Amino acid sequence: MAKGERKAGGKPPAPADGAVDRIPGGDAPxxxxxxxLTPDGEHLGSVTTADGTTYSVDFTxxxxxxxxxxxxxxxxxxxxATALQRQGELGIWASLLGQEAAQVGSGRALRQQDMAFPTYREHGVLYCRGIDPIMPFGLFRGVDQGGWDANEHKFNGYTIVIGSQTLHATGYAMGVTMDGxxxxxDGEAVIAYFGDGATSxxxxxxxxxxxxxxxxxxxxxxxxNQYAISEPLERQTRIPLYRRAAGYGFPGIRIDGNDVLASYAVTRAALDNARNGQGPTLIEAYTYRMxxxxxxxxxxxYRIASEVESWKAKDPIARVKAFLAKQQVADADFFAEVDETARKLALDLRERVLAMPDPQPVTMFDHVYPNSSPEVDAQRKAFDEYHASFEGSGH
Amino acid sequence: MSRIKEFNLPDLGEGLTEGEILAWLVKVGDTIELNQPIVEVETAKAAVEIPAKWAGVVTKIHHEAGITVEVGRPIISIDTDPGAGPVSPDVPAPSAESLAAVEVAPAEGAVEPGMIGGPAPGGRTAVLVGYGPREASAKRRPRISTPSAAPVAVTAPAAPAVVAAPSAPAVPPPAPVRSGPVLAKPPVRKLARDLGVDLAVINGTGPLGSVTREDVHQAAAGGATQPATAPTAPAAVFDASREQRIPIKGVRKLTAENMVASAFTAPHVTEFLTVDVTRSMKALEKLKARREFAELRISPLLLVAKAVLLAVERHPMVNSAWSAATNEIVVKEYVNLGIAAATERGLIVPNVKDAGRLSLRELAEALNGLVRTAKAGKTSPADMAHGTLSITNVGVFGIDTGTPILPPGESAILAFGAIRPTPWVHKGKIKVRQVTTLGLSFDHRIIDGELGSKFLRDIGDFLGDPEAAILAWT
Known part of the structure; x- marks a missing residue:
């Protein structure tokens, strides 16, 4: 089907590969x-894929x-966080700019009992899990190793090694099944986050x-998000990523990753399928790292400016704002209040980051094992003595 | 806390040590907000904007655009409380209540331990995350010195009298009474095995009485500590009488120094091109038949040299030098064309001065003279000085090609391989053609892949059809 050939509203015919042949804004691959939710803020209500599945959302x-x-x-x-890094307060930061909808939609789709395995960029999912957003800052400031309790929040630690968390997630999910x-x-489901580069x-x-x-x-x-650091998608795959799932024997589906509603609807449905015993789903959230x-x-x-500009027109937040304004469910006061609340939260976060205490070097041994081990205890003791041998070590 | 705060250049990308100020987005006197972009900085990894760490008024810009600044050095000063009236520009003036509240080290003025960006005396800067000013990070806190800290007692309980004098390492301690296994590092054990030396009979002089590499060599050479070795030892693998020792000096020494200097300063890239030179060989035959060249000995090298010279005219940038001392790239309008020559004394690279101005006949004469002088061992230092670009003719040794190392101060060198009759697709059919391989090494600091490739391509084009190239280019 040629791009833009079909007008929105008509009943779409079945495309060959299980994706949706609906190109409302002409912005779909x-x-x-x-x-x-289109980039213009038009709420499409529901959409039906080639296999007959209908996705819809109806929120208050x-x-x-x-x-x-x-x-x-x-x-x-x-x-x-980006500013704090530039000011020397964080060693490094992986920005989620442009990927907010993919993360918030899928993060909100998780039920309480579901377990998530993030990369190092899932700050939006972390926020949706109810974790204090200060948590990743300690990790990137180098003062702790990411301080949240993965079991309590059902959100695993940030994983730096590309793709390895998908194996952890799969093992965890197999364990969920074994636990019945x-x-x-109301069963449990597991979600593993990763990027296009990780698929290699x-x-x-x-x-x-x-x-x-x-x-x-x-x-x-x-x-x-189209780039594995600097490698463009065409050097990662010859077919759309969601179609890879077919080769492994489970469904794959592509969503507009800049549409928070699609991200929510499809993730929620896939998680429910999983918890009901229907097995895994691959969701490709088609988005862009701004x-x-x-x-x-x-x-x-490695990117041309015009490409970045074209994605600005698909901004995940602007379309929700346009929708809210058009539907008259939010006014200028609301938008201003949200901005101000977020600003205060950010400044509070800044204060707390600047106040983070330097850890004692010896604390690096604290979380190697949950309980003590003779080997680690000996290492800790030797390390402590080594540090105490310096003047002004405070020991 | 002091009103005037200095913002130090942070490590913007995991282990960087410096950054260049590209442009200031604010000036002295400007009122700025928190997180307002103030400066563009380019590091080895990226050009980035730095947002202001504090709101206030800019009181000083420490470095202008174009300056490269070390990480940890102050770049801008900001008055964070401009409403409170004027301050002395040089001395940060801590207010009384801030001293009472936060200041930790009044004796040192504005030091704020643990606070990034805190200005500090002696050029030292307090840092938290992953970096520090160079000189500060080079310093280590002194170890607490106590007599018991000296590594003794545990070493050799059998010989306490000896180890009590650790300040005289040159004197090997008397043989300890060895009760356990011999101490020696694995490479030393291998050395001993290779040299047929029994470690057990050596008195080690290393730490804890371990056997060192020197001990093994000494023992192998019949050192004093070595008892008579078993005459039944296998045929010596180490036999000084079967080794020739050549002092490193003269051309060999110079060559070695040049190669090491060049290989480890100029990042080399080598590209290869295989060319059908049948037409060049025919052109050479025609030249030989001409009266002008009757007296001369001419070889394919002549055409290669000509090709290089014409290609330099088309790509002058390859004929240049990297001058680290002046931070410049020196592009030369003259070509002193070096020809690497194997002589009795070793490798030398005399050059044909201003070769670009010579006619083909003059070039042939110059090459003949250069080779003759070199073979006679009469090449003078002046003949070898000020080369700008070189050719090494490895083809004369029957070699196909190589990855030559740049002569110091030059940015490109061409290896010219053997010319062989080779099956080759010519005009759509497989024919036996005269084919050679060119290898061009160049200094990647100056010459990008594109330029190097075009240069080599042009040399290849010329050798593929010299007559057409001359008509087209000159």
């Missing part, structure tokens, strides 16, 4: 994607406003194999 006004607040807040916190916690509407890693492909073969109750949530890969990277060396 070839093959289409699930989109519920308050819930729609809640999505907007989440999106603005995580972007504002991210901006503060799948097969019912062995770990991700291995986890696809295991999840497929063992029908693991999980969702593979790939944020395709900033650098990390603060150490200069994207102008």
């Amino acid at each position: 070839a093959g289409g994607f699930v989109q519920l 006004d308050e819930e729609y406003r809640g999505f907007y607040r989440d999106l603005v807040t995580v972007r504002r916190l991210d901006a503060e 916690k799948t097969g019912s509407p 890693q062995g770990e991700v492909n291995e986890s696809f194999v295991w999840a497929g073969v063992f029908n693991a109750p999980m969702v593979f949530f790939c944020q395709n 900033g650098a890969h990390t603060s150490s990277d200069d994207p102008t060396r």
Whole structure:
């Protein structure tokens, strides 16, 4: 189907590969994607894919406003983190700019009992899990190793090694099945986050194999932000990423990653399928990293400015704002209040980051094992004595 | 806390040591907000904007645009409380209540331990995250010195009298009574095995009485500590009488120094091009038949030299030098064309001065003279000085090509391989053609892949069809 050939509103015919052949804003990649909120802020209500699945969302006004607040807040916190890095207060930062909708939509789709395995960029998901947003700052400031309790918040630690968390997630999901916690509407599901570059890693492909073969109750949530650091998508794959799932024997679907409603609807449905015993799903959230890969990277060396500009027109927050304004469920006062609240939160975060105490070097041994081990204890003792041998060590 | 705060250049990307100020976005006297972009800085990794760490008024810009600043050095001063009236520009003036509240080190003025960006005396800067000013990070806190800290007692309980004098390492201690296994590092053990030396009979002079490399060599050479070795030892693998020792001096020494200097300062890139030179060989035959060249000995090297000279005219940048001392790239309008020559004394690279101005016949004469002088061992230092670009003719040794190392001060060198009759697709058919391989090494600091490639391509084009190239280019 040629791009833009079909007008929105008509009943779409079945496209060949399970994606949606609906291209409302003319902004979808070839093959289409699930989109519920266009870049202009038009709410499409529902969309049906080739296999007959219908995705729809119907939230209260308050819930729609809640999505907007989440999106603005995580972007504002991210901006503060980027500034703090430039000011020498963080060693490095991986910005989520441009990927807010993919993260907030999928993060809000998680149920209380679901477990998430993030990369190092999932600040938006972390926020949706109710974790104090200060947590990743300790990690990137180098004063702790990411201070949240993964079990309490059902949100694993940030994983720096590309793709390895998908194996952890798959193993965890297989464990959920062994514990008998799948097969019912209130069962547990697992979501693994990763990027387009990670799909070239062995770990991700291995986890696809295991999840497929063992029908693991999980969702593979790939944020395709188009670049694996500097490598463009065409050097990662010859077919759209979501179609890889077919080779592993489970469904794959592509969504507009800049549409928070599509991200919510499709993730929620995939998680529910998983918890009901229907096995894994690969979701490709088609989005764009508006900033650098990390603060150490200069994207102008490998991306052209016009490409970045074209993605600005698809901004994930602007479309929600347009929708809220058009529907008259939010006014200028609301938008100003959200901005101000986010700003205060960011400044509070800044104060708390600057006040973070330097850890004693010896505390690095604290979390090697949950309980003490003779070997680690001996190492700690030797290290402590070594430090005490310096003048002014304070020991 | 002091009103005037100095912002130090942070490490913007995991382990960087410096950054260049590209442009200031604010000036002295400007009122700025928190996180307002104030300066663009370019590091080895990226050009980035730095947002203001504090709101206030800019009181000083420490470095102008274009200056490269070390990480940890102050770049801007900001008055964070401009409403409170004028301050002395030089001395940060801590107010009484801030001293009472926060200041930790009144004796040192504005030091704020643990606070990034805190100005500090003696050029030292307090830092938290992953970096520090160079000189500060080079300093280590002194160890607490106590007599018991000296590494003794544990070493050799059998010989306490000896180890009590650790300040005389030159004197090997008397043989300890060894009760356990011999101490020696694995490479030393291998050395001993290779040299047929029994470690057990050596008195080690290393730490804790371990056997060192020197001990093994000494023992192998019949050192004093070595008892008579078993005459039944296997045929010596180490036999000084079967080794020739050549003093490193003269051309060999110079060559070695030049190669090491060049290989480890100029990042080399080598590209290869295989060319059908049949037409060049035919052109050479025609030249030989001409009266002008009757007296001369001419070889394919002549055409290669000509090709290089014409290609330099088309790409002058390859004929340049990296001058680290002046921070410049020196592009030369003259070509002193070096020809690497193997002589009795070793490798030398005399050059043809201002070769670009010579006619083909003059070039042939110059090359003949240069080779003759070199073979006679009469090449003078002046002949070898001020080369700008070189050719090494490895083809004369029957070699296909190589990755030459740049002569110091030059940015490109061409290896010219053997010319062989080779099956080659010519006009759509496989024919036997005269084919050679060119290898061009260049200094990647100056010459990008594109320029190097075009230069080599042009040399190849010329050799593929010299007559057409001359008509097209000159």
